[in-house]
Amino acid sequence: EVQLVESGGGLVKPGSSLKLSCVASGFTFSSYGMHWIRQAPKKGLEWIALIYYDSSNKYYADSVKGRFTISRDNSKNTLYLEMNSLRSEDTAMYYCALTDYYYWGQGVMVTVSS
Amino acid sequence: DIVMTQGALPNPVPSGESASITCQSSKSLLYSDGKTYLNWYLQRPGQSPQLLIYWMSTRASGVSDRFSGSGSGTDFTLKISRVEAEDVGVYYCQQFLEFPLTFGSGTKLEIK
Numbered sequence: 001e002v003q004l005v006e007s008g009g010g011l012v013k014p015g016s017s018l019k020l021s022c023v024a025s026g027f028t029f030s031s032y033g034m035h036w037i038r039q040a041p042k043k044g045l046e047w048i049a050l051i052y053y054d055s056s057n058k059y060y061a062d063s064v065k066g067r068f069t070i071s072r073d074n075s076k077n078t079l080y081l082e083m084n085s086l087r088s089e090d091t092a093m094y095y096c097a098l099t100d101y102y103y104w105g106q107g108v109m110v111t112v113s114s
Numbered sequence: 115d116i117v118m119t120q121g122a123l124p125n126p127v128p129s130g131e132s133a134s135i136t137c138q139s140s141k142s143l144l145y146s147d148g149k150t151y152l153n154w155y156l157q158r159p160g161q162s163p164q165l166l167i168y169w170m171s172t173r174a175s176g177v178s179d180r181f182s183g184s185g186s187g188t189d190f191t192l193k194i195s196r197v198e199a200e201d202v203g204v205y206y207c208q209q210f211l212e213f214p215l216t217f218g219s220g221t222k223l224e225i226k
Contacts, residue, residue: 045163045206046217047208047216101168101210
């Protein structure tokens with residue numbers, strides 16, 4: 001059974017950093033690209049980053065470019081999202097998802113507030 | 115960026131009736147490979163989004179045949195036949211033709 005489990009969220013102050021993790025199981029993680037997608041409270045979905053299966057390519061939304069970094073460790077079946085210079089508008093539920101869009105994690109909440 | 119614009123539903127929809135959700139893209143999502151790069155999702159209350167339709171009209175594994183997708187290069191429709199209580203939630207269209215990947219703002223379905 002495919003599982004994606006996010007962790008690392010929490011309440012942080014503006015300007016601070018946070019690193020999210022997404023642990024994958026039930027499939028060959030090293031064969032799939034992975035997305036991070038977020039959803040602000042009571043709002044719609046926003047794609048923020050994609051990483052290829054071998055980390056050869058990475059793409060970002062303009063809203064996070066230069067502040068967020070997507071990475072992966074295929075030996076640990078884990079996807080990461082390093083978030084720096086956090087702003088109140090980064091407050092959201094963060095989901096990891098496979099590039100087939102069929103499998104999503106349950107999400108992890110990030111709240112940026114003073 | 116490709117803008118995705120979704121229409122609203124005349125909520126609530128009577129149980130057993132059909133509902134059609136529209137989505138329009140600011141650029142054609144029909145690529146030279148003949149595929150249309152559009153997905154549909156349902157996000158039930160308190161849950162992660164669930165993929166319903168990909169390539170505009172292909173049902174994802176395990177999705178009821180009451181759901182069907184159709185359209186052209188820029189205008190799309192998700193039809194739900196015989197709506198049921200479990201169909202309640204917010205429906206999103208998404209283009210995956212080019213970066214940044216973009217979603218519509220969502221269409222809420224309520225059942226009467």
